[in-house]
Amino acid sequence: MASKTREPLFHIVKRGAIPWWKAWIVRLIAVAAALAVSAVVTVLLTGENPWSVYGTIIEGAIGTKRRVWTFVQDSAMLLCVSLAVTPAFKMRFWNIGAEGQVLVGGLATATCMLFWGDKLPTWLLFPVMVLVSMIAGAVWGLIPAFFKAYWNTNETLFTLMMNYIAIQLISYFAYEWSVPKGSGQIGVINATSNAGWIPALFGQKYLINVLIVAVMTVVMFIYLKSSKQGYEISVVGESENTARYIGINVKKVIIRTMLISGAICGIAGFLLVSGADHTITRDTAAGRGFTAIMVSWLAKFNPFFIVITSLFLVFLQKGAGEISTKFGLNKSFSDIITGIIIFFIIGSEFFINYQIRFRKAKKEVKA
Numbered sequence: 001m002a003s004k005t006r007e008p009l010f011h012i013v014k015r016g017a018i019p020w021w022k023a024w025i026v027r028l029i030a031v032a033a034a035l036a037v038s039a040v041v042t043v044l045l046t047g048e049n050p051w052s053v054y055g056t057i058i059e060g061a062i063g064t065k066r067r068v069w070t071f072v073q074d075s076a077m078l079l080c081v082s083l084a085v086t087p088a089f090k091m092r093f094w095n096i097g098a099e100g101q102v103l104v105g106g107l108a109t110a111t112c113m114l115f116w117g118d119k120l121p122t123w124l125l126f127p128v129m130v131l132v133s134m135i136a137g138a139v140w141g142l143i144p145a146f147f148k149a150y151w152n153t154n155e156t157l158f159t160l161m162m163n164y165i166a167i168q169l170i171s172y173f174a175y176e177w178s179v180p181k182g183s184g185q186i187g188v189i190n191a192t193s194n195a196g197w198i199p200a201l202f203g204q205k206y207l208i209n210v211l212i213v214a215v216m217t218v219v220m221f222i223y224l225k226s227s228k229q230g231y232e233i234s235v236v237g238e239s240e241n242t243a244r245y246i247g248i249n250v251k252k253v254i255i256r257t258m259l260i261s262g263a264i265c266g267i268a269g270f271l272l273v274s275g276a277d278h279t280i281t282r283d284t285a286a287g288r289g290f291t292a293i294m295v296s297w298l299a300k301f302n303p304f305f306i307v308i309t310s311l312f313l314v315f316l317q318k319g320a321g322e323i324s325t326k327f328g329l330n331k332s333f334s335d336i337i338t339g340i341i342i343f344f345i346i347g348s349e350f351f352i353n354y355q356i357r358f359r360k361a362k363k364e365v366k367a
Contacts (some may be wrong), residue, residue, distance in 0.1 A: 060322020071140030099289025105269025141262020
C-alpha cells in the first residue's frame with residue numbers, strides 16, 4: 001500500500017519585488033515591536049520606567065547642541081565608510097577590509113601633518129593630504145582585488161586579514177612617532193600651529209566634514225544609478241558569466257571598483273584625522289568599517305537610504321551609552337537594548353524578501 005505523503009504545514013517562498021514604501025513600513029513595524037520587547041526587558045531586568053529609558057536615549061543622542069553636532073559628525077563618518085563599501089557590495093565583492101583602509105588613509109594624513117604640516121602652504125597641504133590618503137586607501141583595496149580578479153581568492157578572508165596588518169602598521173608608527181618617546185601615543189598633531197587641521201566653518205568644527213560627505217553621497221548615488229560603470233557593477237553583481245557574455249571586462253570592474261572603495265575609505269581616514277581627532281591610533285576607525293557592512297546591507301546599497309540607516313544606528317549608539325550613565329546600569333544593558341532593536345530590524349528583511357504560505361485544507365471529494 002502506497003504511503004500517504006503529508007504536505008508541510010507551511011513553506012517559505014521568495015517574495016516578488018515590493019514598493020520601497022511598503023518595505024519601510026515593515027521596518028517601522030519592526031522598530032515598534034523592538035521597542036515593545038525592549039520595554040518588557042527593561043522592566044524585568046531593572047524595574048525602570050521604559051519611557052524614561054527611551055527619553056534618555058533621545059537625550060543622550062541629541063540632548064544638547066554639542067551632542068547634536070557630535071551625533072551629526074559620527075553619522076557622517078559612518079555614512080562615508082558605508083558609501084565606500086557599497087560599490088563593492090553591490091558587485092558582490094565582500095569588502096570586510098574597510099576598517100584597515102580607513103586606518104591606512106588616516107596614517108597617510110597623519111604622516112603629511114607630521115612631516116609637511118609646517119613646511120607646505122595650506123593651499124597645497126590639504127590637496128596633498130587628500131591625494132595621499134586616497135592613494136593609501138586605494139592601494140589597500142587594490143591588493144585583495146587583484147588577487148580576487150586573477151586567482152579568485154576569498155575576498156572576505158583576504159580583506160579581513162588586511163585589517164590586522166593595518167592595525168599593526170598603526171601600532172608601529174605610533175611607537176616610532178610617540179610623544180613622549182616610548183609612550184606608544186602620538187598625541188595631538190600640530191597642537192600649536194593647527195597645521196593640517198580642517199578649519200571650522202561658521203563656528204562649527206565638524207561642518208566641513210559633514211558637507212564633504214553630503215556631496216559624496218549625491219555623487220555616489222549618481223555614479224551607481226546613472227553611470228556606465230555603475231551599470232557594470234550591477235551586472236557583475238548579478239552574474240559574472242552574464243557580464244562576460246555581454247562584453248564586460250570583469251577583472252577590470254573588480255579592480256576599478258575596489259580602487260574606488262579603498263579611495264573613499266582613505267578620504268574617511270583623512271576626515272577623521274584632519275577634521276576630528278587630529279591624531280592617529282589603532283582605534284581611529286572605531287569599528288566603523290564593520291558597522292558600515294550592516295548599514296550598506298540594510299539600505300539595499302542605496303546611498304540615500306544609507307543616510308537614514310547611518311543616522312539611526314549612531315542615534316542608538318549615542319543614546320544607549322547615556323542609559324548606563326544616567327541610571328547607573330552596567331554598560332551591557334544598553335548593549336542589550338541596542339541589540340534587540342537591531343535584531344528586529346535585520347529580521348524584518350526576511351519578511352520583505354520572503355513570505356510564509358500555509359497549507360490549504362483540501363476538501364475530500366465524495367464518490
